[in-house]
Amino acid sequence: MRQSLLLTVVVSLTALGALAAAQPEVPPGALVTWPGEGITRCGMSGDKWDPLAGACWYAVDLLAPAGTLELGRWVGGALETRRVRVAEYPYPVQHIQLADDSRVELSAADLARVGRENALIGGLWSRRGEARFRLPLTAPLERLPEGGRFGARRVFNGQPRSPHSGADYGAPNGAAVRAAADGEVALTGDFFFAGRSVFLDHGDGLVTMYFHLSRVDVEQGAQVDRGQTIGAVGQSGRATGPHLHFAARWRGARVDPALLLAPAGVVEIR
Numbered sequence: 285m286r287q288s289l290l291l292t293v294v295v296s297l298t299a300l301g302a303l304a305a306a307q308p309e310v311p312p313g314a315l316v317t318w319p320g321e322g323i324t325r326c327g328m329s330g331d332k333w334d335p336l337a338g339a340c341w342y343a344v345d346l347l348a349p350a351g352t353l354e355l356g357r358w359v360g361g362a363l364e365t366r367r368v369r370v371a372e373y374p375y376p377v378q379h380i381q382l383a384d385d386s387r388v389e390l391s392a393a394d395l396a397r398v399g400r401e402n403a404l405i406g407g408l409w410s411r412r413g414e415a416r417f418r419l420p421l422t423a424p425l426e427r428l429p430e431g432g433r434f435g436a437r438r439v440f441n442g443q444p445r446s447p448h449s450g451a452d453y454g455a456p457n458g459a460a461v462r463a464a465a466d467g468e469v470a471l472t473g474d475f476f477f478a479g480r481s482v483f484l485d486h487g488d489g490l491v492t493m494y495f496h497l498s499r500v501d502v503e504q505g506a507q508v509d510r511g512q513t514i515g516a517v518g519q520s521g522r523a524t525g526p527h528l529h530f531a532a533r534w535r536g537a538r539v540d541p542a543l544l545l546a547p548a549g550v551v552e553i554r
């Protein structure tokens with residue numbers, strides 16, 4: 285009896301040690317997947333959702349604080365958990381000089397406009413429909429160049445501003461911008477910072493965004509197909525040159541959109 289109890293303690297300690305060693309570290313904005321057989325639900329931070337293509341997907345917000353994050357999933361009614369460590373904010377500072385200072389030091393009227401726009405946009409993050417996409421998503425440009433600067437802490441004309449929550453892809457003015465997946469046009473508009481923009485809802489809380497367009501080809505409420513042209517590259521809003529700012533929120537979390545296009549950087553849990 286005594287011997288078997290001791291054995292149990294030894295096994296538990298070994299299991300704990302293995303868990304700690306296996307606890308992966310992820311940057312804020314990361315995407316984590318935990319595949320397996322018979323998963324019925326997934327959960328994190330009080331939120332629960334259905335698995336997608338046989339796996340749980342966890343979006344770690346760009347502004348998630350450093351620390352431990354507990355991931356859950358239900359298999360045959362039993363809850364299983366894993367932990368990942370969110371790393372300290374690893375992204376560099378990016379200095380940007382704008383000729384037009386009025387898009388950095390906002391007038392009272394512009395501040396009020398930005399407040400109204402943010403409220404409108406913020407309403408999109410709670411949308412939860414049936415998933416209408418699969419990963420990887422379709423690239424939003426036919427020829428997708430190197431993109432990036434995701435997460436960079438931005439300093440405009442010497443003033444610190446929000447970190448960059450999308451990826452910027454340089455492209456010529458007028459290049460076709462395509463829907464990354466089937467979805468509904470959740471919002472379009474001409475916004476102070478984002479310029480002419482399209483927000484697509486793909487279900488399961490996934491929203492993709494296309495900013496600084498020269499032209500918007502779709503109307504709010506329309507259904508679009510994966511790969512359909514939804515607008516054209518431009519430099520409307522706060523932009524220093526023609527490019528596509530492509531961004532995504534998944535269940536509210538700002539994730540690096542490049543991970544949705546080429547999931548090589550997705551962290552897989554076993």
Ligand SMILES: [Zn+2]
Pocket residue numbers: 448450451452529530
């Ligand atoms: Zn951008």
